[in-house]
Each structure stands twice: as C-alpha cells, then as structure tokens.
Amino acid sequence: MFTFHMAQSLTFSTVVTILLVLTDYGFCMNFKSINASLAGGFASAVATWYGDPNGSGSGGACGFENDVANPTYNSLISAGNQNLFKYGKGCGACYEVKCTQNAQCSGSPIKVTITDECPGACNNDAVHFDLSGKAFGYLAKPGQADALRKLGRITIEYQRVQCSYNARLTFKIDKGSNPYYLAFAIEYLSGDGEIGSVEISSSNSNGWKAAQQSFGATWKVDLPSGIRVLILSGLQLSNPKQLLLHKM
Missing domain, CATH: 2.60.40 (Immunoglobulin-like)
Structure with missing residues (x-):
C-alpha cells in the first residue's frame, strides 16, 4: 500500500x-509494501458467481459503479469476503484465479480485480471469490462455461499479483x-x-x-x-x- x-x-x-x-x-x-505476498504461489479458495451468466458484476461497495463493464476491467472482476475486501482497503487488488478440480475447468489462470464485497455467508470460507458471471465462465474449457456455472460453487486456486491497468x-x-x-x-x-x-x-x-x-x-x-x-x-x-x- x-x-x-x-x-x-x-x-x-x-x-x-x-x-x-x-x-x-x-x-x-x-x-x-503490501501485507500480502505477490505471486507467492497458488492457494485454495472458494468461488461462486452472481448476476447474469455473462454479466459484468458490480463495483458498488468499492465505488467503481458501472466501470467494471468497461476496459480495463472488462467484467473480469470479483466481489470478495472480508479476507479479500478488507473493509474496502482491498478494492482494486488483483488476483490470478484458476479452476482445476472439475472436468469443465480449463486450468488456465485469469486475472480478476476486487471491486465489490461478498458479505454474509461468504465469510464462512477463509477466502471466497464471488465472481462476475463472465469471469466465472472464463475459468472453463471452450464450450463448457454454462456447465461450469451450473455447478454454482467450486474450489479454485488463487494468488495475489500486480495490477497492470x-x-x-x-x-x-x-x-x-x-x-x-x-x-x-x-x-x-x-x-x-x-x-x-x-x-x-x-x-x-x-x-x-x-x-x-x-x-x-x-x-x-x-x-x-x-x-x-x-x-x-x-x-x-x-x-x-x-x-x-x-x-x-
């Protein structure tokens, strides 16, 4: 910071x-320097998605509003529980996330930005990414985005990375x-x-x-x-x- x-x-x-x-x-x-290590290796987290299947998510709790649908976010965003959102101090932080444990998963990482808060039950998990519908689909193999979204809740891997806007x-x-x-x-x-x-x-x-x-x-x-x-x-x-x- x-x-x-x-x-x-x-x-x-x-x-x-x-x-x-x-x-x-x-x-x-x-x-x-920030408290979290950057690109320090992948760890396990939970991922869900919200909004429309190909939607852009939201930036409400961070104050980014509808900017999340536009470059440079391009809808590749996530709400986070408190271990990611950090009472707003985590807004704008970037993470690589990837899905490897389901047949629909591509295994390839994508970069997402924390732009909103996932409150309530999301905090029952140590680290919880509530991705936009579009970002969640990007974790899938070609043609498998809808099938992956139907799972609703999956285990992913994540690591903190530098932002390059x-x-x-x-x-x-x-x-x-x-x-x-x-x-x-x-x-x-x-x-x-x-x-x-x-x-x-x-x-x-x-x-x-x-x-x-x-x-x-x-x-x-x-x-x-x-x-x-x-x-x-x-x-x-x-x-x-x-x-x-x-x-x-």
Missing part, C-alpha cells in the same frame, strides 16, 4: 471531466462534493492496487490534510472554510505527469 499526496492547483468548479497535465507543480508520494489513474469526484467537502473514488492504480492513505493540500493552506476512507475506494475530506482552490495531483505509473478527473 502507499500514501498518496495530491498536489495541483485548480478551482473546484473545474473538477469535472478534465485532463490535468502537471508541469512545475510539486507532488509527494511515499510507497509502502491500461488506463490513467482516475479520480471520480462524487456528486455530493462541494467547495467545503470533497469525496472521490480512486481507480486504476497499477502495482499492488491498494491505497493506504490519501492527503490533500491547497495553495492557501499550511501542510497536508488527511482524507478519510468513506467506503471502499472512496475517500472524503472536509475542507476548511474559505478554501476554494484545491490542490489535486496524480500519478500514472508509466507517466507520472497525467491525471484524469471526471464526475460520477
């Missing part, structure tokens, strides 16, 4: 559908934001995928102000009275000078 400091001047009214190019503005980031790091500004309150979801974080903490600053404030996790990958911060110019800066790991902001 890493600490992400945002720093680039813009008025609040412009924080909608804009591409920000950073030039001489400063920004600060501190990376921290073919997209800019994205801040989705929540529609409830105003000049004195800011909330935003953070998506497409390549690397370990998890966000440890977020701080913001402004051109007329002293130091950094810590944001609080609202839910999932959505963070919020109350802005001091009178601050109408936000400092927002971002990171795209392949090009640290671009940030895409758009309104939910």
Whole structure:
C-alpha cells in the first residue's frame, strides 16, 4: 500500500471531466509494501458467481459503479469476503484465479480485480471469490462455461499479483462534493492496487490534510472554510505527469 499526496492547483468548479497535465507543480508520494505476498504461489479458495451468466458484476461497495463493464476491467472482476475486501482497503487488488478440480475447468489462470464485497455467508470460507458471471465462465474449457456455472460453487486456486491497468489513474469526484467537502473514488492504480492513505493540500493552506476512507475506494475530506482552490495531483505509473478527473 502507499500514501498518496495530491498536489495541483485548480478551482473546484473545474473538477469535472478534465485532463490535468502537471508541469512545475510539486507532488509527494511515499510507497509502502503490501501485507500480502505477490505471486507467492497458488492457494485454495472458494468461488461462486452472481448476476447474469455473462454479466459484468458490480463495483458498488468499492465505488467503481458501472466501470467494471468497461476496459480495463472488462467484467473480469470479483466481489470478495472480508479476507479479500478488507473493509474496502482491498478494492482494486488483483488476483490470478484458476479452476482445476472439475472436468469443465480449463486450468488456465485469469486475472480478476476486487471491486465489490461478498458479505454474509461468504465469510464462512477463509477466502471466497464471488465472481462476475463472465469471469466465472472464463475459468472453463471452450464450450463448457454454462456447465461450469451450473455447478454454482467450486474450489479454485488463487494468488495475489500486480495490477497492470491500461488506463490513467482516475479520480471520480462524487456528486455530493462541494467547495467545503470533497469525496472521490480512486481507480486504476497499477502495482499492488491498494491505497493506504490519501492527503490533500491547497495553495492557501499550511501542510497536508488527511482524507478519510468513506467506503471502499472512496475517500472524503472536509475542507476548511474559505478554501476554494484545491490542490489535486496524480500519478500514472508509466507517466507520472497525467491525471484524469471526471464526475460520477
């Protein structure tokens, strides 16, 4: 996980559908290693599926909404029990999963992203992936997707892997934001995928102000009275000078 400091001047009214190019503005980031090992070998888990057989699943509990159906998720997503969802801190984490124990299984791994929570009975299992219908079908041999889905619940193997999003790091500004309150979801974080903490600053404030996790990958911060110019800066790991902001 890493600490992400945002720093680039813009008025609040412009924080909608804009591409920000950073030039001489400063920004600060501190990376921290994640707790889970990456690509450390496959372990056993339970998998189920939800929604339509070829559906995209959902991103509700992480704040990703309908983005899960689009590139770069491409519907290859999963809800997770608390050992995966981690009260929202697991949002955006990537895993390889494969199915080997059923005749319908291909044995080939696919990469999925945690975008939602699987509550309740999912926590009766140590690790439980509740995959989109599309992702579950991708575990099958050609022509066997429906037969595999009919099983409903299967044993799979999984391992944590690096995320490699073919997209800019994205801040989705929540529609409830105003000049004195800011909330935003953070998506497409390549690397370990998890966000440890977020701080913001402004051109007329002293130091950094810590944001609080609202839910999932959505963070919020109350802005001091009178601050109408936000400092927002971002990171795209392949090009640290671009940030895409758009309104939910």
